Amino acid sequence: MAYFSKHYHAPGTAPGTLVSSDSDHKMSIHLIDYSGDHVEEQRLATAEECQDYLERDSKTWIQINGPVDANTLRALGDMFDLHDLALEDVLNSGQRPKMELYDDQVFLIAAMPMFDGERLEVVQVSLFAGADYLICLCPLEEDPFEPVRKRIRQPNNRRFTSRGIDYLLYAMLDLITDSAFPVLETFGDKLEEMEIELLEHPRKQTLTALHHLKRELLMLRRVLWPQREALTTLMRMENSLIHQDTLIYFRDCQDHSIQIIELLESFRDMATSMLDIYLSSISQKTNDTMRVLTIIATIFIPLTFIVGVYGMNFEHPDSPWAMPELGWYYGYPMVWGLIIAVTAGLIWFFKRRNWM
Known part of the structure; x- marks a missing residue:
């Protein structure tokens, strides 16, 4: 995990400049159009194919997975009137989670933590929400929002399809927020194993792993703390996009975010205290060794005197x-x-x- 992992433009670049990042992954566009009992799914080749769905009286979810190129982003910007600065933030990875309000649309940058094998990875997810559309851009080639798509596909699921686009936005943010719980569960298991190892057999390898864990917890706190603030701002803003009956769901999402921050803080305190445990264990081990050596030396002092005489x-x-x-x-x-x-x-x- 690098200390600095942000893709940015060269200093002095004009605002709104779109520069695609080099990647071997492929981009895919998945569209879902729904209203009431109607659900339609399409795999699109280009962003321009979304134009036909904008004229319908329905809700449209455009999911773009993989690294998005600048041309596709410009096409979406022209089609949905997306702000240039927001489009620039989509391409510049490593952004701080935030919420921006542009006239009749909301732009959100969220951080989705996950483990790539044994390595912590924080994925930047960009969301544009309007009155009847939601655009989600995720750099992962595999779609992490399939559980939300399954809920829309369920027959007679009017609780989802009959609601506005704000409920879909809640479902996406809820999945992003709750993705931190499995990560924290893994951190908790690691801390428990390290604590046992530090008390029984403290080693330098354990100290190295502990420092690496503290670094990951610090990075996770750096991205999840502003995400909680963004959720709070989204709930408190005065905008017709978020309906009153959906606020209770956003409050539940904010509550999960607060729980995650509290768990994260407790894990950071545990990691710091475990460093003291390591130093105490090493000191105790040294004291035990010195006590044995002192006893042996004390026994041999009078014996040396006797044989010397x-x-x-x-x-x-x-x-x-x-x-x-x-x-x-x-x-x-x-x-x-x-x-x-x-x-x-x-x-x-x-x-x-x-x-x-």
């Missing part, structure tokens, strides 16, 4: 200061007995003091 070998038959033990018949076993007695006494003393 009897290793001087000062012996003279006429001197009263000579060592009489050197001539004893059981002198050598006596020294070994003294060494064993001193060792046993020290071990008993250490255990009595709970030092070992």
